[in-house]
Amino acid sequence: MFKQISKSLWLLFFAVIICCVIYPAVVWSIGQSIFPFQANGSMMGPDGKPMAHPDDTAVGSLLIAQPFTKDEYFQPRPSACNFDASASSSQAWAASNYQLRNRVATQLGPIVTYKSGPKAGQAVAPDIEAWFQKDQFAGSPSIVAQWADAHNGIAQAWVLASGSTYDPKNPTPQQQYVLDWAKAHPSVVAKFKSDNPTITDPQPADLAIVFFETFSKENPGKFPSLVTTPTPTTAPSGVAQTAPTAAPAQVMMAVNSGSDIQSNFFDMWRADNSTADLQDVPGDLVTTSGSGLDPHITLQNAEYQLDRVSAKWAADIKRDPAAVKSEIEQILQNVASAPFGGLVGEKLINVLQVNLELKQKYGSPS
Numbered sequence: 001m002f003k004q005i006s007k008s009l010w011l012l013f014f015a016v017i018i019c020c021v022i023y024p025a026v027v028w029s030i031g032q033s034i035f036p037f038q039a040n041g042s043m044m045g046p047d048g049k050p051m052a053h054p055d056d057t058a059v060g061s062l063l064i065a066q067p068f069t070k071d072e073y074f075q076p077r078p079s080a081c082n083f084d085a086s087a088s089s090s091q092a093w094a095a096s097n098y099q100l101r102n103r104v105a106t107q108l109g110p111i112v113t114y115k116s117g118p119k120a121g122q123a124v125a126p127d128i129e130a131w132f133q134k135d136q137f138a139g140s141p142s143i144v145a146q147w148a149d150a151h152n153g154i155a156q157a158w159v160l161a162s163g164s165t166y167d168p169k170n171p172t173p174q175q176q177y178v179l180d181w182a183k184a185h186p187s188v189v190a191k192f193k194s195d196n197p198t199i200t201d202p203q204p205a206d207l208a209i210v211f212f213e214t215f216s217k218e219n220p221g222k223f224p225s226l227v228t229t230p231t232p233t234t235a236p237s238g239v240a241q242t243a244p245t246a247a248p249a250q251v252m253m254a255v256n257s258g259s260d261i262q263s264n265f266f267d268m269w270r271a272d273n274s275t276a277d278l279q280d281v282p283g284d285l286v287t288t289s290g291s292g293l294d295p296h297i298t299l300q301n302a303e304y305q306l307d308r309v310s311a312k313w314a315a316d317i318k319r320d321p322a323a324v325k326s327e328i329e330q331i332l333q334n335v336a337s338a339p340f341g342g343l344v345g346e347k348l349i350n351v352l353q354v355n356l357e358l359k360q361k362y363g364s365p366s
Contacts (some may be wrong), residue, residue: 048356059108072365081292148212178204300346
């Protein structure tokens with residue numbers, strides 16, 4: 001029996017050595033010596049070159065999507081996990097779920113264009129703003145109040161701001177805006193408590209609907225939006241200030257134009273303008289991937305974004321828009337590739353790769 005136990009222990013020992021030490025060491029050695037770039041996460045440096053041994057200067061991985069917010073850059077597919085690589089997930093919303101329709105609509109508002117008619121090729125965004133400023137939807141006034149009443153969850157999500165929770169010690173700008181409104185409208189808050197006796201201490205999200213209803217009456221044709229404004233700054237005490245400087249500050253303001261209006265009210269504008277012939281958009285422009293981290297977009301998607309990207313770069317570097325568009329289109333063709341050497345599927349663009357190419361060619365966005 002001792003001999004059997006001894007053989008088993010020796011077998012276990014050699015299995016552990018081979019499987020947990022020798023095999024990983026061999027694989028690691030091969031990876032680090034022959035495929036160091038791929039073995040270390042396919043990381044890219046700020047100069048647009050692959051980093052075989054990445055450090056703190058790495059700007060991202062070719063394998064993981066990341067958000068790009070500036071108009072000078074191509075944008076990846078929407079992400080159900082907010083581009084958090086540690087929380088990869090899909091968005092399993094049914095077609096009947098209004099949250100799905102709302103997410104797609106908010107993406108389309110600022111970018112969709114007319115397909116035909118006198119405004120063919122032009123963005124619908126200015127028309128959404130003009131319609132919104134009239135403050136009439138389906139023949140009735142108070143667009144914002146109607147929006148909040150029809151979609152309570154969306155209105156509350158606006159107060160919560162991208163999934164955040166309410167921290168009384170550190171409220172978001174949206175939450176603080178609602179809190180300030182509540183202080184200025186005690187009678188409205190009192191009526192809310194009377195109508196909802198189970199909510200004795202209403203949080204900002206609880207007050208979202210009555211907030212928007214009151215806001216709509218007091219600010220027809222406007223919407224509360226987080227606006228970045230330059231704020232003068234002064235040098236610290238005892239330090240000479242040679243020239244005035246400005247630091248950006250984010251404040252909540254009632255606005256009648258901008259991306260918030262284009263995004264949030266595109267669906268209602270579409271309902272009021274159902275006969276408008278709009279250009280189709282690539283599917284991957286408005287759909288999430290299974291992981292939420294797909295680093296690629298289709299070439300068709302990139303070409304749809306091309307006008308925005310090229311126009312912004314042309315304005316930044318003060319060059320002919322047509323020439324810049326032609327250059328960027330050539331970059332897209334150069335970096336586009338299909339799976340298995342083009343044998344299957346359609347051409348794809350790695351978003352990080354092409355954006356680094358743009359940065360190398362034109363510098364940093366202004």
